[in-house]
Every structure is written in C-alpha cells, then in structure tokens.
Amino acid sequence: xxxxxxxxxxxxxxxxxxxxxxxxxxxxxxxxxxxxxxxxxxxxxxxxxxxxxxxxxxxxxxxxxxxxxxxxxxxxxxxxxxxxxxxxxxxxxxxxxxxxxxxxxxxxxxxxxxxxxxxxxxxxxxxxxxxxxxxxxxxxxxxxxxxxxxxxxxxxxxxxxxxxxxxxxxxxxxxxxxxxxxxxxxxxxxxxxxxxxxxxxxxxxxxxxxxxxxxxxxxxxxxxxxxxxxxxxxxxxxxxxxxxxxxxxxxxxxxxxxxxxxxxxxxxxxxxxxxxxxxxxxxxxxxxxxxxxxxxxxxxxxxxxxxxxxxxxxxx
Numbered sequence: 001x002x003x004x005x006x007x008x009x010x011x012x013x014x015x016x017x018x019x020x021x022x023x024x025x026x027x028x029x030x031x032x033x034x035x036x037x038x039x040x041x042x043x044x045x046x047x048x049x050x051x052x053x054x055x056x057x058x059x060x061x062x063x064x065x066x067x068x069x070x071x072x073x074x075x076x077x078x079x080x081x082x083x084x085x086x087x088x089x090x091x092x093x094x095x096x097x098x099x100x101x102x103x104x105x106x107x108x109x110x111x112x113x114x115x116x117x118x119x120x121x122x123x124x125x126x127x128x129x130x131x132x133x134x135x136x137x138x139x140x141x142x143x144x145x146x147x148x149x150x151x152x153x154x155x156x157x158x159x160x161x162x163x164x165x166x167x168x169x170x171x172x173x174x175x176x177x178x179x180x181x182x183x184x185x186x187x188x189x190x191x192x193x194x195x196x197x198x199x200x201x202x203x204x205x206x207x208x209x210x211x212x213x214x215x216x217x218x219x220x221x222x223x224x225x226x227x228x229x230x231x232x233x234x235x236x237x238x239x240x241x242x243x244x245x246x247x248x249x250x251x252x253x254x255x256x257x258x259x260x261x262x263x264x265x266x267x268x269x270x271x272x273x274x275x276x277x278x279x280x281x282x283x284x285x286x287x288x289x290x291x292x293x294x295x296x297x298x299x300x301x302x303x304x305x306x307x308x309x310x311x312x313x314x315x316x
Contacts, residue, residue: 050287070287084288086263087271090177094267095245097181102241104185105192106230110222112193113200125197128190139187140255143170170256176264184252195237196230203229239307243300246292268292 050071053064074080108128115121131139146152147169154166169179207225216224250269257265266274272292276285 047286047290049283050290052283054283056282066283070284071291073284074287074291084271087266087268090264090266091246091248091268093177094180094248095241097177098184098248099238099241101181101185102192102234102238105189106196106227106234108189109193109196109200109230110226113197113226114218114222125190125193129194130190131187132191134187136187136251136255139183139252143183143256168260171258171260173261173264176261180252180256180265183256195233199230199233200226235307239303243303244296245299246296 049060051065051067052060053066053069054060055063074084112121112125115124144151148154149166149168149171151169153169154163157163158166203226208221211221211225246268248267248269250267250273253265253267253270254273257270268288272285272289275288276282
C-alpha cells in the first residue's frame with residue numbers, strides 16, 4: 001500500500017514538473033507566436049478590399065461594394081487573361097529554375113567541407129555568404145556598373161577591339177530568365193549551403209573512419225556517406241520550395257525591370273505590385289494576391305500529403 005502511494009506521489013510530481021516545464025517553454029515561444037500572428041495573419045483582413053471598388057484616399061465605407069467583380073474580370077477580360085498567363089509563365093519558369101539550381105548549395109557545401117585549410121575554408125564561406133546580406137538595390141548598382149552600355153565590361157571590350165558597339169546586357173529582353181537565376185544563385189549560394197554544412201557536421205565521424213579503413217577515397221566518402229546524409233534535409237527544403245512555387249519575391253525583379261525586359265521579368269508578385277501601385281487598382285491586385293495565397297496553401301497541402309505517403313513524414 002505504501003509503495004503504491006509513494007509511486008503515485010512520484011508520478012504526480014513528475015506530471016507537475018512536466019506541466020511547469022511545458023508552461024515555461026510556451027512562454028518562451030509566445031513572443032514568436034505573437035509576431036507570426038501580427039505579420040502573417042493579421043494583415044489578411046486587407047483581403048476585404050478585393051470585394052470593393054476601392055478608390056484611395058476614400059475610406060472603405062464610402063467605396064462601392066462589387067462582390068466578385070474583380071475575380072470575374074481576371075477571367076472575362078481577354079487582354080487581362082493573356083497578360084496574366086504570361087506572368088504565370090514567367091513565375092513558373094523562375095520557380096522551376098530555382099528548384100533546378102537548388103542542388104548547387106549541396107555540391108558547394110560538400111566541396112567546402114573537404115577543404116582542409118581552415119583559414120581558407122572560413123574565407124571562402126564568408127565571401128560567399130556576404131552577398132546574401134546585400135540588398136538587391138546594391139546588387140543592381142553593381143550590375144549597372146559592370147554591364148551597362150558605359151559599364152566596365154563594355155568599356156574593356158571596346159578598348160580591346162573585341163566589339164565596336166556596346167552589348168546590351170541590361171537593356172535587352174534576351175535571356176532574361178537566365179540572367180535572373182544567375183544573379184539569384186550568386187547571391188544565395190553561400191547562404192543556402194549553411195544548413196547543409198550543419199547537417200554534415202552532424203554525421204557520425206566513425207562512418208568516415210570505417211570507410212577509410214575499407215579503402216574508400218575522398219570522392220567515395222562524399223558520394224556514399226556525405227551525400228546520402230544530406231538527402232533528408234534536401235527533400236524537406238525541396239518540398240517547401242514546391243509549396244512556395246508562386247512566391248518568387250519581388251525585390252530582385254523590381255530593381256532589374258525596365259521597358260525592354262518587362263514582358264519576361266514580371267513574375268506574379270511584381271505583377272501584383274505594378275497593378276496595385278502603378279496601375280491604381282488596389283482591389284484587383286488584392287484579388288490576384290488572394291488567388292495566389294489560396295493556390296500556395298493548396299500546393300502546401302498536396303506536398304505535405306505526398307511527403308507523408310512517400311517518406312512517411314509530413315512537413316506540417
């Protein structure tokens with residue numbers, strides 16, 4: 001009887017301790033939950049503008065309620081539909097190129113990990129990570145200094161007698177997608193490899209030692225140990241990328257857009273901005289943004305379902 005009472009008392013104490021620990025952890029996480037709500041969910045009340053003919057600076061109460069008119073306009077207006085299809089084509093192209101180049105940080109992380117000289121390894125990692133913290137405005141400034149008609153590249157080629165007229169790198173619509181993915185890769189390669197470097201650091205060193213004893217060389221170690229260890233991280237990031245297929249961001253395309261390349265550089269986020277801010281149609285821009293959010297959520301659910309069926313693990 002005394003043993004049962006003692007075990008019950010110990011069990012109650014453990015439950016109370018776990019409860020206190022759970023409450024403590026909850027209060028640690030609470031500020032992040034509040035920030036997530038304020039910046040991700042609270043702004044969704046702005047979707048109401050999609051159901052009004054909003055004319056700034058009038059208050060919403062003095063604007064006409066139009067219901068689903070803006071949603072119908074997207075599919076009823078032939079010109080609008082053709083423009084939207086081109087924008088979706090650009091968005092899909094940039095997203096697919098981003099997914100195709102998502103393997104580059106893996107290779108970079110693997111080869112960077114193989115550098116034995118510590119100071120050189122740190123130098124390379126620092127130099128390749130720094131561009132991530134440079135704003136796209138400064139990146140465009142660098143691109144303009146290098147590739148404009150009077151930039152360094154054209155000036156050097158003309159002085160060498162290679163060309164007579166400046167090459168139009170920026171004032172042209174040729175290979176726009178390729179240029180954008182190259183700039184994006186340059187900016188994000190080092191930053192994207194950080195997570196893979198952390199995964200490599202967690203690999204059991206005994207696996208490498210056992211493989212070396214069996215006569216494996218460095219490339220065999222990379223192929224048979226390091227690369228398989230990075231695959232779970234890669235697949236999670238890949239599924240998140242697919243779920244965010246329509247979210248290309250706007251900053252890069254906004255600073256690089258001009259009248260020459262607008263047809264192929266205008267992705268969905270930039271299209272929403274141009275309609276809302278320069279086209280003076282905030283209601284239509286809100287309607288397009290709503291549809292984009294709904295499609296993104298649908299993709300996330302589908303990817304989560306596929307992940308659960310194929311890998312036995314879900315991402316949400």
